[in-house]
Amino acid sequence: MEWLFFFEVSLAGLGTGGLYALTAIAFVLIYKATRVINLAIGEMLMVGAYLFFGAAAGWALPWWLAIIAALIGGGILGIVLERGVIRPLLGENPISVFMVTIGLGSILVGMVELIWTANPRSLPNFFPTDPIFIGDAFLAPKTFWSFVVAAVVIALFLLLFRFWRGGVALRATASDQGAAYAMGINVPAVYSLAWCLAGVIAAGAGILLGSIGGISSEMGFFGLTVLVVVIVGGLDSVLGALLAGILIGWMEAMAGVYLGGEYEHLVTFILLMVVLLLRPYGLFGTREIERL
């Protein structure tokens, strides 16, 4: 039965990994378009989850309407952050921009605690609750369904990037800003679009994460693990974000079960240090070449 247990833990790990991958996509999207390392991604995710909570529990909207409201709220948040704070700092020292996102994260946490207090809450459940069996292995229905939703959303966004006009504009801006300008792409609008989409994705990931483990103002910590995911995968690689997300989710589950809960994050950060020392640009990232 050992193998069955291993398999179950792996599946649970993959479930979390799906959420990491989803959030990592939002991160990579922002990085590719605007070259901003957004440390506030965890807090954007938290705000999304709280918006859903506010809409579903506060205004008593049906869950599907509340999800739509939260997603729209997340998108608006992304645009506001980009236009209000990030845009004036573009082209500045990257360290300032990095610090500004830390500050933004802190503001978001403070606002959420002011409005909803710091107490942890649980989200209304909207997933089917029938237990899921894959072969003989049992999987918590929430984990399963959130993985399915994450996978569908990721697939949807990959298709968007590939075929939609806005997605093409995004990729063009990411690969060469000057050329994108010259071809008539409205680059500032692309910036807003990237932040807006990232806000929507983060809000969605927040709702999924919150429905599994409840929400609290400390959910932003999730963002730090996502940071590790994108570093391991390579900051500007969507494929890297997906694979590293799954990998780290699986590793954390393994460490949590076989070594003990306190080792979960330790393993993640040791992996981070190893990757930074051996392959700083990540598994699939572009190697930066510096010129004087």
Added chain:
Amino acid sequence: MRIGSPKETYIADEALFRTRTQWMWFGILLAMLAIYPFVANMYWIFLLCLISINIISTTGLNILTGYTGQVSLGQAAFMGVGAYTVAWLDNNTGSPFFINLLAGAGMATAIGLIAGLPSLRVKGLYLAIATIGASFILQFIFINWESVTRGTRGINIDPPRVLGTELDNPDTFYWLVVPIMVVMVILAANLFRTRIGRAFIAIRDRDISASVLGINLPFYKLMSFGIASFYAGMAGGLYAYFFGAINPESFPLLMSIFFLAAIIVGGMGTILGSILGAIFMTLTPEVLRYGVDFASPFIDNPSQILSPLRTAVFGAVIVGFLLFEPHGLAEIWRRIRRFFHLWPFRT
């Protein structure tokens, strides 16, 4: 540019205080620090002790981030190393406090050198993230190395003894922490008159150019990490003595962000900036507390909004300074000084 102070030697040109006026102001400052505990009440002495500890740590981080350009989010964790070393020595060997403080700073330096190793390979934002990783690993050690750190229960530390007097109150502890702070700040200011300090600045401005100029990058980067951690360790040791108890929660990642915010608010790459930033960041929560106390008749449960309000204001201060005053309080200070120098002419 100051007029009317001609210099005849290079030494005079490089001096820390170049005019008699500056010496005079420095003397006045020292005198005020000496009188302070006799006129201020316990609460304000407590605050100045806390500010001094924060100034030491902020100055260290400013040497690393402001002058050498290596962003670090591990300063609080290095403080923790210093604090735990002091606590362990205090409880297990009973060695005198000054040895403990130096040992704590030395231990922090050693750990800082190890944590600085990624700086040889990565820089900028990657380095900042590596230091987040390092600080998590240290945090893990604080929690789980039970035999030394006593885990989440924390350690109690007896107050330091000088000539048979226990420095267990802010008004006596003041005479320990403030002189150390003054010495550490002067040391930092002098560092940038030496070859080492100039090498740091060259690395910050352009590391590749610096190495072309013959500066040994790995050596100086690690040295900068070592010095910053030394300051952090000293601050951590003082923190442990000051509060008398530490636990893993005492040195969270948020505290590292606090110090980074302090150098941004104060002004990166200026000694004055570290001082002003540390003062500003330490006093802001207190001012907020007064504000909430003042507003308490008009709002529901004021005690509940204080902590989130602090978090939000903390973020807003970082964002506001980066957007509107990127050179920090030191620049505002310079502007005010210029105004008075040139008065009645416009600057």
